[in-house]
Amino acid sequence: MVDKLIHFSSTRRADGCKGGVEKFAMYLQKAIGCGIYSPGHPYHGSLQNLGVICDGSWGQTFLSSGVKNVISVVHGTWAQMHRNCGMTDGPETLAQEVIWTNPDVKVVAVSEAAKREVEHFYQVDGVQVILNGVDTDLFYSSTKHPLAHPIVLHTA
Numbered sequence: 469m470v471d472k473l474i475h476f477s478s479t480r481r482a483d484g485c486k487g488g489v490e491k492f493a494m495y496l497q498k499a500i501g502c503g504i505y506s507p508g509h510p511y512h513g514s515l516q517n518l519g520v521i522c523d524g525s526w527g528q529t530f531l532s533s534g535v536k537n538v539i540s541v542v543h544g545t546w547a548q549m550h551r552n553c554g555m556t557d558g559p560e561t562l563a564q565e566v567i568w569t570n571p572d573v574k575v576v577a578v579s580e581a582a583k584r585e586v587e588h589f590y591q592v593d594g595v596q597v598i599l600n601g602v603d604t605d606l607f608y609s610s611t612k613h614p615l616a617h618p619i620v621l622h623t624a
Contacts, residue, residue: 470519470537473502476530477523480506489523489543492578496521525563531570540567541598542577547589561589568592 475493479485482504493504502521505511519537520530527538546560568575568590576596577583583595 469517471517472513473500473519473521474511474513475502475504475521475523476511476526477504477506478526480504480509483508492541492543493523522567525560525567527573528563528567531567531572536572538567538570538572539574539576542568542575542582542586542595544582545585545589548585565590 475496477489477493479487479490481490481494483506496502497504503511515530515533515535517537518530518535519539520527520535521539521541522530523541523543525540527535527540531538546564547557549555550557550561567573568586569592574596575586575592575594576598577586578598580597583597586592586595
């Protein structure tokens with residue numbers, strides 16, 4: 469049973485970070501009313517009956533503290549980025565492996581591509597996909613033209 473739900477990531481939109489992961493957190497907060505936390509703004513509340521939605525490996529601290537309700541959102545993998553850039557895997561790749569292979573963690577991906585990366589690099593089965601969506605109440609054309617409509621691009 470979860471009494472409180474929070475989102476935890478490396479950065480927050482409130483701190484001036486305007487990336488897609490931070491936008492995901494903003495939409496999540498608007499949809500479910502969760503608090504948004506980061507290493508610079510840690511969560512200090514009760515861990516009892518806490519649910520944590522984290523980006524990538526950022527839920528590891530909560531798992532280590534005994535929180536059992538963790539959902540990790542995959543926006544992409546460090547392993548794939550390293551392959552794309554000709555780099556060697558580092559500790560961030562291991563951190564993702566540790567959380568995504570933990571049987572107590574529910575793993576969801578924001579795209580089919582992210583799901584394939586997790587399956588390929590970490591052999592994680594059962595990953596659900598929650599496509600990045602655009603809330604048309606928050607994102608709309610600024611023009612007053614009656615035929616104007618938002619142009620939505622889905623990146624993968």
